[in-house]
Amino acid sequence: MRKSNILAGTLAILLTSITTLALTADMKPAALIIAQGGLGDGSWNDAAIAGFDAGLKKNGLEGRPIESKDVVGQGEEIMRRAADGGFGLVISLEWLHGEPMEKLAPDYPDTDWVIMNQTRKGDNLASIVFAEHEGSYLAGALAAMVTADTSIKGINDDLVIGVIGGVKAPGIDKFIVGYIQGAKSVNQDTDVKVAYSDSFGDPAKGQQMAKAMFDDGADIVFQVAGGTGIGIIQAAKSEGHFAIGVDSDQDGMAPGHVLTSMLKRVDVAVEGILDKYATGQFPGGQVVEFDLAQNGVALSEMTFTKDIIPGAYLDKVAQIKSDIIDGKIDVWDVSTQGYPDFFQ
C-alpha cells in the first residue's frame, strides 16, 4: 500500500514536471530525432544539432534531441510518443522516417512535422529539400576554370572533368546536371564525363572508376556517391589529381586533393524551420527548398586549396553565385523539371 502510494506520488510529480516543461515556453517544445550514425558523426547529425540548439536559443524555445540505437525500427514509436507527449514540432533527420511520418502525421493535427531530402504530403508536414543543383553548378563552374589552368599542379592539358553518381536516379542527376551546366557556362568546350557506380558503399569501386576517369584525361572528379565517394577522393590523392566532395565538408579527407565540397547546410535548414515555427509561420504542406540565397547549399571554405586556386576564379564563382541568387542564371532542377535536352 505504502509502496504504491510512493509510486503514485512519484508519478504525479513526474507528470507535473512534464507538463511544466511543455508550458514554461509559450510554444510547445520541439523534438529533433537524430539519424543513424548518431551524435558525434562529425557530419549530418552534428551539423543539425548545432542548428537546432542555435534555433532554440534564438527563439526562446524548449526542445530536445532524441537518439536511439534502433532509430530505424523504432522511428514510428518515437514520433508518436513525441506527439502524444505534447511536442509541437518534430523534426526527423532520418531519411527512413519519411514513409511512417507521412502516415502518422494526420493523427496528430496539433503537431508540426518535418522530414528531410524527400517530398512527403500532409497539411502539417513540411518537406525540406536542398537546392543541390545550384551548389553543383558552382562546383562545375569552378572545376571548368581550374581544368583549363595547367599552371596548377595536377592539371593536365585536356579540358576534361568528371562526375560519378551513386545510382542513375533523378535525385542524383539533380547534382550531375547542375554540375554539367555550371561547367559549360564557363567554357562550352569542357568535356564532362559521367559515370554511375551503382553503389553507395563501395569505396574500392569508386577508386577504380575515378582512376579510369583520370586515365581518360579528367583531372577533377565530383563524387555524388556517398561511401563509394571515399574511394574517389583516395584516387584523387594517389593519382595526384582532384576530387570534389559532397554533402559535408570533405576537404580534409585528402588535404590539397579535394578541390572543394558541395555542402548541404542542414544546420541552416533546421534553424530556419525553428524560426518559422516560433513565429507561427510553419510551412505545413509545403516543400521548403534551402538554396544558395539562404546558404542552404554552399561550397566549402576550401581550407586546403584556396591558396592554389587563383583568386580570380574564386571571384568569378562568387559572381556566379550572386547571379543565381538574383535570378540572372537559371539552374536546371531535374527533380522538378525532368531531364534537359543536353542530358538525357
Add this chain to the structure above:
Amino acid sequence: MADTTLPANALMPLLDKSFRLAFPFLVALAVGAAILLIIGENPFDVYALMAQESFGSLRRSSATLSAATPLLFTSVATAICFRTGVFNVGVEGAFVLGGISAAFVGFTLPVYFGSAIIPLAFAFAALVGAAWLYIPGLLLARYKVDEVVSTLMLNFVAFGISGYLVNGPLLSRESGNNVTPLVHEIAQLPRLLPPSTLHAGFIVGLLVVAAYALWVKRTPSGFESALVGFSQRFARAVGISIPATIILVMVLSGLVAGLGGGSHALGQLHRFADGFSPGFGFTGMAVALLARNSPLGIIFGSILFGALASSGTTVQLFSDIPLDLVNIIEGTVMIFAVVELGRITLFRRSVRS
C-alpha cells in the same frame, strides 16, 4: 525447525531462479543510479519515468513488446547453441541475411500471390539463415574450426553481402538512400494493436519460444544436445554423434535467426535498409545468458531489454538523460548475467550444506 523450513525449501528453486534473473538487473540499476547521482539527477525520478515509458500505458507497453520482438528470435537462436556448448556468435549475421532475403521475396514476388507471399518470405529467410550457419557448423564438426572465430568473422561477411545488395542490385530506384523497395502491402505483417508498431511477428516469436521449449523438454535431439553441452565425453560414451548434434543446433539456430530477420523486415520496416539491425543478435546473446537458456526466462529477458530500448529512447523527450545511461545499464546487465553464474552456484551450495 523442520516444519518451518519445509515450505521454504519447496519455494526455494523458484525464488532462486527469479533471484538469479533479477540480480544482474538490480546491480545494473544500482550502477546506473550511482552514475545518475554523479551527474546530478535523482535516480528514483529517472527510473520511475523509465518504468512509465516502458509499461505506463497500453501504448507504451506495446512499444516495449514491439522492441522486444526481434530479441525473442535472436535469444532463442543463441540459446539453442549455448545449451549445447557451442558458442555461436553468428546470430546477428543470420538475422541480417534473413531480413534481406524476406524483403527480397516480399517486393519481388508478384502481388497476385496474395498473402501467400508471407509464408514464402519467411521460408526463404529461414532457409538462408540455416544455410548460413550450416557453414560454421560444418567447419566446427568436421574440421574443429573454432566456432567463436568463424561465426564472428562470418558476421562481417554477412554485413558485406547485405550491404552490397542494398547499395547495388536491390537498391530502391526511388531514392538516393541505401534501402530496398518496400514489400507489397499484402506481404506486410498485420499490426496487433494499431497504431502501435507491435506486429504479428511478436506472435511468431512467442511460437518460436514455445517450439524451443518443446524441443528442449520433449524431443530426443533436444535432450541429446543438452547432454553434449553437459559433457561431450559422456555424450559420446552413450552413443550420441557430436558432429551431427553440432550441425543440427547450428542449422536450427540459423533457421530461427533467419525467421527473426524476416519478421523484422516484413513487420517492422517493410523493407531492408542500412541500419536494419542495431545488434539484435548480440543483445539476444545477453538475453540467452541472463535467462540461462530457459524459455520463460527468454521471454522475460527479451521484454526487459525491449523495455530498456523503448523507454531509453523516449525518456529523452522528458528529461536530460542521455542514451549512454541506457547503454551503461544494458552493458552492466550483460556483464553480471555472466559473472553471477559462478557466484550464485557457490552461494547456494554453502547455504545448503
